[in-house]
Structure formats: structure tokens, C-alpha cells
Amino acid sequence: MPRTGERGGPQTRARIREVANRMFLESGYDAVTVAEVAREAGVSSVTVFNHFPRKEDLFLDRQDDAVDLLREAVADRPDDVDALESLRRAVLRMFDERHPLSGVDERSAPFFRTVADSPALIARAREIAAELQAELEDALAGDPAFAGDPALFAALFLAGYAALLVGTAKRMLAGDDHAGVVAAHRERIDALFGALRSGLGT
Structure with missing residues (x-):
């Protein structure tokens, strides 16, 4: 029983x-x-x-949320909004709401520290990133309105966003002023999507 x-x-x-x-x-x-x-x-x-x-899924339990976000950004965007712009808007919404996936919630530092201290969690985080990349690639490949290279787009976007999160996590763990970390994170969002726009176009 x-x-x-x-x-x-x-x-x-x-x-x-x-x-x-x-x-x-x-x-x-x-x-x-x-x-x-x-x-x-x-x-x-x-x-x-x-x-x-x-066991890792007990702590890294936001994968389904991330998959939904990626797929909705591709599938539910207006006709006059391309995939990159739709993803930018989704990322900014997360930032504004301090969503756990944004990496800027004040409670994120203990989470980052726990992951950084565990090889098993680091390995699983990398696996999740690869799985999310495959999900985004699949969503783009099935979208007739997307004219770019799905594999290249997904790889560059996920790698760029991961680098953004890692940079913010390092500053949080170093004890930097939280307001300053958040402001820099917001600036780097713009820098990331500017670079992707220049390199990807769509």
C-alpha cells in the first residue's frame, strides 16, 4: 500500500x-x-x-517550461513577427517577470551555487541544453514561415542564451550588487539579440 x-x-x-x-x-x-x-x-x-x-530532475525541473516557451515562441507568433523577434520578446517577458528561467531572480544565487558544486548537475544541465536545442530546431523545421537554417539558428540561440545565464550566475556567486547584475543582464539581452540579428537575419 x-x-x-x-x-x-x-x-x-x-x-x-x-x-x-x-x-x-x-x-x-x-x-x-x-x-x-x-x-x-x-x-x-x-x-x-x-x-x-x-535524481537531477528533482532540482533541474524547468525543462518542460523551457520547451513550451520555445515552441510557443515559434508557433504562436503573429505573421509579421519572425522567430528571432518572438524569442526576444519571450526572453524579455521572463526578465520582466523575474521568471526562474530568466536567471535574475534574487533567489537564483543559491540555485546557481548548488549546480556549480555538483558535477552531476552540471552534466545534466548540459544535456538539457542539448535537448532544448533539438526541440527548437524541430519547431523551426516544422514552421513553413521560417526561411533560415533551423539547426544553425537553434545552436546559436541556445549557446548565446546559455552564455548569458552563465555570466550572470558568475556575478551573482561573486557577490556583486544585485541591481547592477540585473541591469547588466538586461543590456546583454539586447547585445545577444543584436548579434543574432546580424548573424542570422531571421
């Missing part, structure tokens, strides 16, 4: 994620086991893996 609360679906998933994130931030990702997370959340290890197939 499942333990109390194991049938909660999204609620169970949210509780597991909340407990795991707290434990990873407090003790470090590599020092916490899935069994310990399960025990603290009041579920079994099997339930944890039913919701999160990999």
Missing part, C-alpha cells in the same frame, strides 16, 4: 520537489539521497522516481 499522501498527483510532485530543493540547498545536491528525500516528503523512493525519472 502507498504511504499517506502518495496518491496526490501534482500535489505529491510539488511536495517532493519542494522538499528536495530545500534539502539540496541546505546540504548540497551530492550529499542528499533520493531515499532521504522520499523519507522527508513522506513517500516511497518509487513514488519519487514515478514523478522524477532522474
Whole structure:
């Protein structure tokens, strides 16, 4: 029989994620086991893996959000807006809302520190970046309004955005003034899309 609360679906998933994130931030990702997370959340290890197939997914759990953002930017844009401009608008919305994927939320520093301290999380983050690149390439390839090279576009965009996030993360971890970091991040968004516009065109 499942333990109390194991049938909660999204609620169970949210509780597991909340407990795991707290434990990873407090003790470090590599020092916490899935069994310990399960025990603290009041579920079994099997339930944890039913919701999160990999331990890394307990902490790096925004991939679906990122996929949705990329695909919506391509598929839902107005006829007079090209893919690059639509992505720029999406990135700026994230920045303005301080979305977790923007990298500028004040709570991002502990997250960045936990990832930087774990080879397993660093490796998984790189895998996710490659998977997102493939998702964007696929979305562009299936869009008759896109006239560019889907593989090249996706590779350059994801690499550029990753570099933007890494630069901001380094400044946060160095203890730089948060307002200054955010202002520089906003300037680099413009620089990134300016460079992509010059190089990609569409």
C-alpha cells in the first residue's frame, strides 16, 4: 500500500520537489539521497522516481517550461513577427517577470551555487541544453514561415542564451550588487539579440 499522501498527483510532485530543493540547498545536491528525500516528503523512493525519472530532475525541473516557451515562441507568433523577434520578446517577458528561467531572480544565487558544486548537475544541465536545442530546431523545421537554417539558428540561440545565464550566475556567486547584475543582464539581452540579428537575419 502507498504511504499517506502518495496518491496526490501534482500535489505529491510539488511536495517532493519542494522538499528536495530545500534539502539540496541546505546540504548540497551530492550529499542528499533520493531515499532521504522520499523519507522527508513522506513517500516511497518509487513514488519519487514515478514523478522524477532522474535524481537531477528533482532540482533541474524547468525543462518542460523551457520547451513550451520555445515552441510557443515559434508557433504562436503573429505573421509579421519572425522567430528571432518572438524569442526576444519571450526572453524579455521572463526578465520582466523575474521568471526562474530568466536567471535574475534574487533567489537564483543559491540555485546557481548548488549546480556549480555538483558535477552531476552540471552534466545534466548540459544535456538539457542539448535537448532544448533539438526541440527548437524541430519547431523551426516544422514552421513553413521560417526561411533560415533551423539547426544553425537553434545552436546559436541556445549557446548565446546559455552564455548569458552563465555570466550572470558568475556575478551573482561573486557577490556583486544585485541591481547592477540585473541591469547588466538586461543590456546583454539586447547585445545577444543584436548579434543574432546580424548573424542570422531571421
